[in-house]
Amino acid sequence: MQMQPILVPRRLYQAPPPPIARQVETDEIRLIGVTMHVSRDQEVFGEGEPADQVYKVVRGAVRGFRVLSDGRRQICDFYLPGDVFGIEPSDEHRITAEALTDTVLVVARRSALGDESDGAASRRLWALAMNELRRSQDHALTLGRRSASERVANFLVDMAERLGGGENLELPMSRQDIADYLGLTIETVSRTLTQLQVSGMIKMAGCRSIHLRKPRALTELCA
Numbered sequence: 001m002q003m004q005p006i007l008v009p010r011r012l013y014q015a016p017p018p019p020i021a022r023q024v025e026t027d028e029i030r031l032i033g034v035t036m037h038v039s040r041d042q043e044v045f046g047e048g049e050p051a052d053q054v055y056k057v058v059r060g061a062v063r064g065f066r067v068l069s070d071g072r073r074q075i076c077d078f079y080l081p082g083d084v085f086g087i088e089p090s091d092e093h094r095i096t097a098e099a100l101t102d103t104v105l106v107v108a109r110r111s112a113l114g115d116e117s118d119g120a121a122s123r124r125l126w127a128l129a130m131n132e133l134r135r136s137q138d139h140a141l142t143l144g145r146r147s148a149s150e151r152v153a154n155f156l157v158d159m160a161e162r163l164g165g166g167e168n169l170e171l172p173m174s175r176q177d178i179a180d181y182l183g184l185t186i187e188t189v190s191r192t193l194t195q196l197q198v199s200g201m202i203k204m205a206g207c208r209s210i211h212l213r214k215p216r217a218l219t220e221l222c223a
Helices: 119-145 148-163 175-182 186-198 215-222
Strands: 021-025 030-038 043-045 053-059 062-067 073-079 096-099 103-109 168-170 202-204 209-212
Touching: 062 175, 073 119, 073 175, 148 168, 148 175, 148 186, 148 209, 148 215, 175 186, 186 202
Parallel strands: none
Antiparallel strands: 021 030, 030 103, 043 096, 053 103, 062 073, 062 096, 168 209, 202 209
């Protein structure tokens, strides 16, 4: 189904509150930097801007997207608590990143992660890059080979795993965001969610609150 054109105006960047020095360590990579508070829909960085910093989501969520030449928006990925993003193979960002909700990030200089003398850090950085590549490949498969119901089911299963909430999902993104991520219209997303609810696979308690009643059936649908 052809996507409807979505005109996305450039948002003015608002300077975040003064950062607070802190250190965050995960199983994947250690970020030593400053905190950045980003309001809902505020831009973190823009496409084409220097990629001299990397970011980790502490609280909230971020969407990464590109605006096509005809004005349509294609969301490339969602970054959730614990995710590190902004790692680029070149010196410029290929996408724009915006906060989905009021979000707290840790910001670190890219140069601090590229210390060749630290073999362990380099391996963790490489693992992060490979994980993002894998997600990009999976997303390309979803857009190219799956039906609308398979796309939505796969999205719900993936979000359940990434958010760690089990069968109860509180999605930080809107249905329009989901549509722009899955390459569908918002009407198709809403209709597909209704069909999944009628079939007994999910139960919707609100626009963003979804209970996965039959997670195995959803997994089989998108397999």
